Amino acid sequence: MFKKKVWLLFIVLFVCTGLVREIDTVNAAGAGSLKLGVNDKLTKIDAVSIKDTYYVSLRDLSLELNLNLTLQGVGIHVKGNNGSIELLNDHATALLPNGKTIPLKTFVENGRTMVPVKMTSHLGFSISFKPAQSLLRVYNSGAKLDDAAFVNQHKKALQQNVTTGTTGTKGKVVYLSFDDGPSATTSQLLNILAKYDAKATFFMLGNNMNAHASQVKRLVKEGHAPALHGMTHVKDKFYASPASALKEMNDDNAILKKITGQSTTLIRTPYGSKPYLTKPFRDKILTQGYHLWDWNVDSEDWRYKNDSNSIYNTVMREVHGLKKSSPVILMHDQKATLKVLPRILETLKKEGYAFHVITSDMEPNNFWKDKR
Known part of the structure; x- marks a missing residue:
């Protein structure tokens, strides 16, 4: 309940201050997508491909990765166990802990802040992207399976993702x-x-x-x-x-x-x-x-x-x-x-x-x- 209230407050504040800005908004149903794997789990999160970058809902991602989100004056501070990053209000850049600003595009769709999966590399996670196996996975030391074992364990679900055409690539x-x-x-x-x-x-x-x-x-x-x-x-x-x-x-x-x-x-x-x-x-x-x-x-x-x-x-x-x-x-x-x-x-x-x-x-x- 507390998390829901925080997110409602977050959305209201963004709307009221005019900080929510839709950039490159797309219809997710019409874009290529993959299910996101987190460590050894295949989640229900859809990672949507936009201009060859995969985006996910920040809210959903924070729940899966146990991220701490804090709304600040210049943007959203995202903190994990092994790193942090600040998503700035321009929806085009982010601030690293060392003060360096990097390009990182975000956008808002249907009230959800969408962030690129690559953002997790700044939070202590590694990323596996193997489109031929319909695999997009973020993982850290908590993962027990390597990519081959992960694909084998979730073979049926991943194959369904390919055959239904949700990747937009037929797996090749x-x-x-x-x-x-x-x-x-x-x-x-x-x-x-x-x-x-x-x-x-x-x-x-x-x-x-x-x-x-x-x-x-x-x-x-x-x-x-x-x-x-x-x-x-x-x-x-x-x-x-x-x-x-x-x-x-x-x-x-x-x-x-x-x-x-x-x-x-x-x-x-x-x-x-x-x-x-x-x-x-x-x-x-x-x-x-x-x-x-x-x-x-x-x-x-x-x-x-x-x-x-x-x-x-x-x-x-x-x-x-x-x-x-x-x-x-x-x-x-x-x-x-x-x-x-x-x-x-x-x-x-x-x-x-x-x-x-x-x-x-x-x-x-x-x-x-x-x-x-």
Whole structure:
């Protein structure tokens, strides 16, 4: 009863002071959704997908995770056993305990404050996102099951979520990624993606963003994910020291912020993370909040260039060879890739794949298996 009264007071105060503002409000029934797992329990909470980010009701989440919510002048203070965060009234940012402000979009729907699941990472929880298994799970040291055991234990309920279409993906997701751009042909690349209703993640170089700022703005506007690839793409410069690698990513992020008004935590290092990005490098970079991504399907478009058949065959062979993981396909933002991309997209679409962007709340896929 006490919690209900607190929430009624919370809603009244927000409405009366004009602080409730609906942002990107959607009809939940029409959006892709997953049931949220908390430790070893599959809850009744619907996590709704909006622009490739999953949102849940803050009220429902607080009950499952035993969070303490306090309404303050600047927003809502959310406290867990192992962390806290302040959701600010602009519905676009949040304040961390160290005083740092981060992007974090929230909105109000049907009287409920909706927050991204990734917020729980600031409260001491880890997140598993495996769309092929219809799994979205937050967990801490209280979890006894690993992801495979969790899926097996809740197999029937998770499968029902897939077959009823609530994920919107039929359980098959592919992540397209393009390195080294933007370029003079990025506009053509975006036209192809738009034709097939495909979203992609662009790991971009800072100097190229400066040279093609309009394409950076366009890809963000069209729902693609901007990500970082450093500044120089020169091995001896990027990997000169952990500090030099971090500086390249920070400088790259500053350019993205200048052009689009937003930053990102998604990074891919030049030539992939192995063998050069050893533990000292990763400790230097990933402790700053970055998330490291490599790939599990290499198109080898950098090798075959205009040999479209070889690129296509390589992609499809490696996609079909994956048993448990969703494909993360490496391609490059270059003219030669344009010739084979429609064929790849058409085949993957016929096979039932949905094209999603990589997000910061996903478990990183990298060669070191570093999940930070």
